[in-house]
Amino acid sequence: MFENKKDKQIIKLPFGLRDILPPETKERNKIKEIIGREFRLWGYGEVNTPVVEYTKNISIGAGKDWKDKLISFFDVDGSPISLRSDMTIPIARLTGMRIKKEQLPVRLCYFADSFRQSGAQKGVSRIYNQAGLELIGSSAPMADSEILVILVSILNQLRLGDYTIGLGNVEFIEGLCDWFNLDNKDREFIRKKIITKDFVTLENFLGKKDKSKAKIFIKLMQPESSTGKISGLISGVENERIIRSFNYLKEIYDTIKKFDYSGSLVIDFSIIRDFDYYTGMLFEVYCSGVNSILGSGGRYDGLIKKFGMDIPATGFALDVDLAHKVIEGLEKEKELKVLLKCCDLKSGSEFIKLVKIAKELQKNDVIVEICFKDRDNMEDFVKEKSYDLLVEAGKDFEKVKINDVRKNIEKVKKINDFIEEINNGKWD
Amino acid sequence: MENGIKVAVPKGYLFKPSVEILKKAGYNIESLAEENRKLSVYSGEDSIQYVISRPMDVPVYVEYGACDVGFSGKDALMEKGSDVYELLDLKNGECRIIIATLKDCIEKVKEHYRHFGMVRVATSYPNIAKKFFDKKGIQAEVIKLHGSVELAPVLGIADEILDITSTGKTLKENNLVEMEEVAVSTTRIIANITSYRVKYDLVNNFINKIKSVIK
Numbered sequence: 001m002f003e004n005k006k007d008k009q010i011i012k013l014p015f016g017l018r019d020i021l022p023p024e025t026k027e028r029n030k031i032k033e034i035i036g037r038e039f040r041l042w043g044y045g046e047v048n049t050p051v052v053e054y055t056k057n058i059s060i061g062a063g064k065d066w067k068d069k070l071i072s073f074f075d076v077d078g079s080p081i082s083l084r085s086d087m088t089i090p091i092a093r094l095t096g097m098r099i100k101k102e103q104l105p106v107r108l109c110y111f112a113d114s115f116r117q118s119g120a121q122k123g124v125s126r127i128y129n130q131a132g133l134e135l136i137g138s139s140a141p142m143a144d145s146e147i148l149v150i151l152v153s154i155l156n157q158l159r160l161g162d163y164t165i166g167l168g169n170v171e172f173i174e175g176l177c178d179w180f181n182l183d184n185k186d187r188e189f190i191r192k193k194i195i196t197k198d199f200v201t202l203e204n205f206l207g208k209k210d211k212s213k214a215k216i217f218i219k220l221m222q223p224e225s226s227t228g229k230i231s232g233l234i235s236g237v238e239n240e241r242i243i244r245s246f247n248y249l250k251e252i253y254d255t256i257k258k259f260d261y262s263g264s265l266v267i268d269f270s271i272i273r274d275f276d277y278y279t280g281m282l283f284e285v286y287c288s289g290v291n292s293i294l295g296s297g298g299r300y301d302g303l304i305k306k307f308g309m310d311i312p313a314t315g316f317a318l319d320v321d322l323a324h325k326v327i328e329g330l331e332k333e334k335e336l337k338v339l340l341k342c343c344d345l346k347s348g349s350e351f352i353k354l355v356k357i358a359k360e361l362q363k364n365d366v367i368v369e370i371c372f373k374d375r376d377n378m379e380d381f382v383k384e385k386s387y388d389l390l391v392e393a394g395k396d397f398e399k400v401k402i403n404d405v406r407k408n409i410e411k412v413k414k415i416n417d418f419i420e421e422i423n424n425g426k427w428d
Numbered sequence: 429m430e431n432g433i434k435v436a437v438p439k440g441y442l443f444k445p446s447v448e449i450l451k452k453a454g455y456n457i458e459s460l461a462e463e464n465r466k467l468s469v470y471s472g473e474d475s476i477q478y479v480i481s482r483p484m485d486v487p488v489y490v491e492y493g494a495c496d497v498g499f500s501g502k503d504a505l506m507e508k509g510s511d512v513y514e515l516l517d518l519k520n521g522e523c524r525i526i527i528a529t530l531k532d533c534i535e536k537v538k539e540h541y542r543h544f545g546m547v548r549v550a551t552s553y554p555n556i557a558k559k560f561f562d563k564k565g566i567q568a569e570v571i572k573l574h575g576s577v578e579l580a581p582v583l584g585i586a587d588e589i590l591d592i593t594s595t596g597k598t599l600k601e602n603n604l605v606e607m608e609e610v611a612v613s614t615t616r617i618i619a620n621i622t623s624y625r626v627k628y629d630l631v632n633n634f635i636n637k638i639k640s641v642i643k
Binding site: 162163164166197198199200201204222223224225264266268284286287288289290291292293 | 491492493511512513514517616620621622623624625626627628629632
């Protein structure tokens with residue numbers, strides 16, 4: 001239906017951006033509907049923020065290399081402005097600007113496009129369609145558990161059978177760095193190597209400081225579903241921060257385990273995001289079939305302070321595009337699609353009569369398109385556009401000729417009888 | 429393949445040592461040892477699907493999830509810049525990435541650089557070359573060749589080459605001398621980001637077995 005046209009002038013889009021056409025939009029909307037329902041039922045209110053904001057606001061918390069990540073322009077007065085690179089920062093900004101302490105905690109959610117810069121050659125998308133939520137104003141592990149329960153419930157409903165949620169804690173890595181007595185420069189290096197997943201360099205680097213400690217460090221970086229094993233590994237580590245952050249995570253982990261989930265849960269301390277604002281528990285969602293992270297989130301207690309209000313918060317975002325890629329067999333909604341015509345349609349009374357018939361049919365959620373022009377290859381056209389029924393009103397507008405394209409049957413009926421039958425679901 | 433993993437094994441000089449390590453780790457490598465042109469073989473005993481590919485494609489296969497883990501030279505990883513987990517250094521398949529030029533041209537090349545402020549480099553590793561010269565603040569015109577890079581200075585299309593060498597024999601035979609070492613490359617075990625989490629038990633098991641047999 002939407003193939004590339006041949007012999008046409010070449011029109012391009014900037015790299016990493018694309019159009020989304022009706023069939024895909026329909027499926028994505030279905031996904032958003034499932035997510036949106038869950039958000040709504042847990043009391044999350046949807047917000048919208050501008051696509052463009054001042055670069056100085058957007059760059060807060062976007063990480064050290066924000067210049068490489070943001071798509072930026074100049075405003076008419078010369079101020080640098082950028083497309084938002086996620087929704088967490090704009091919502092933190094909004095919270096700092098508009099939310100009063102008495103209103104806390106606030107629960108907000110969004111469906112939005114965000115933009116990130118990438119190399120022209122890499123073929124990576126620069127637009128991300130995300131569905132997410134933020135729970136602002138509570139520092140309790142229960143808040144983290146709440147958003148994870150919602151996340152799991154959504155993943156179950158989307159029937160992403162073999163998803164894995166990896167749970168980590170930034171504090172745990174910091175604790176390990178304390179344990180090695182690392183200075184800020186070394187910590188920076190460690191974080192970077194964990195983000196770029198270079199465990200070989202990591203082991204070599206830490207091995208120079210302390211070989212046996214390095215072994216434990218690398219072991220702790222492996223995903224693990226048994227909290228007992230991790231407890232065993234850290235039993236010899238006398239560091240308050242490590243134990244505290246592990247217990248915090250364990251509490252959440254044990255809570256989530258009590259609920260139904262069709263995927264699996266692992267603890268993975270190698271999860272660090274390249275956004276600087278995360279301060280505690282954080283997590284990522286993976287699903288076989290996609291090579292990127294399907295969703296991610298975590299606690300960001302210091303971010304909103306940068307916008308004038310010192311309050312804790314936690315949240316997550318799911319990538320709708322990626323979810324769409326892995327979801328198979330979303331329930332197709334039954335819908336009847338009708339092409340309505342009459343012979344020799346002229347504007348005026350005939351058109352008005354057709355619209356009246358269409359409106360009657362639409363009362364039953366039937367999709368009706370009015371055909372303005374007869375064509376010779378009507379049958380091909382009907383197939384190409386996948387109509388179910390071709391309905392032609394007679395000259396006197398008393399009877400209609402119904403061609404059921406699916407079953408290849410043709411019938412002539414009185415208009416009122418036909419509408420009656422549609423009401424009774426006879427043509428579904 | 430529900431309970432198995434896919435392993436990418438590189439053709440060429442890394443093939444033998446990689447298979448050797450798999451054997452030491454207790455995997456059945458009969459299917460790999462057969463002399464045939466099959467590019468993908470399945471070992472039922474270990475539930476492993478082996479995919480035999482060009483060394484440069486291993487990081488790509490693993491990044492896009494066609495394979496869960498793979499044996500890859502660090503040179504290929506550096507060149508491709510793939511988003512994969514680098515889990516183990518096998519410490520074999522060692523080679524060095526170096527800059528070389530014609531034996532009696534070192535002074536000429538330096539003079540050329542002083543004069544034009546740039547060098548012309550032939551290589552099959554354009555990304556490594558670009559990064560290396562960028563870091564040094566030298567403007568470099570990088571010419572990508574698909575092999576026999578040593579010919580480039582002889583034929584006069586480049587001042588220098590960036591290439592891998594293990595014994596230095598090819599360099600000598602083509603009258604080239606090393607100017608600088610860029611990096612040392614050994615074989616690494618890499619893993620797909622999603623597989624590393626979704627199949628973490630299988631991947632961890634594989635890694636730990638391999639880990640137990642490397643020196």
